[in-house]
């Protein structure tokens with residue numbers, strides 16, 4: 598027969614379990630999300646609402662949500678620790694051809710020039726106001742990297758919106774995301 602556990606002991610166990618889950622989840626998640634207000638964009642371009650990046654073993658996957666998926670350029674900067682990163686670019690044209698490409702250098706260390714990256718894919722799900730970018734691992738430092746961090750910028754002529762934002766209102770950067 599089961600012995601009834603005293604109430605206080607149950608509460609202590611619940612607290613220990615909650616603490617374990619809270620400590621364990623960031624390492625297990627291998628992803629980071631940043632959010633940004635709707636309605637803060639400069640001009641009629643892409644107003645970023647949130648962005649999530651997953652650092653999977655074989656690919657880095659970014660999912661960016663907008664207030665509305667309208668014409669504009671989306672740039673996701675990805676930075677490995679201590680090394681040169683890349684910028685994932687999608688020039689979204691809902692009624693024309695959308696151009697997708699990768700450029701060398703993250704926002705933190707910009708380099709000009711397009712990179713060849715076979716397998717770089719961008720999907721716009723306009724009904725859901727979402728863009729999804731997938732960069733194969735081999736296109737970043739030949740796959741030799743661990744944690745990454747990211748930032749999102751949108752442009753239409755000039756800068757439209759960005760996330761995360763620092764306290765001073767400049768473009769910031771996410772926390773480090775361990776590789777899955």
Ligand SMILES: [Ca+2]
Nearest residue numbers: 633634644645
């Ligand atoms: Ca915004």
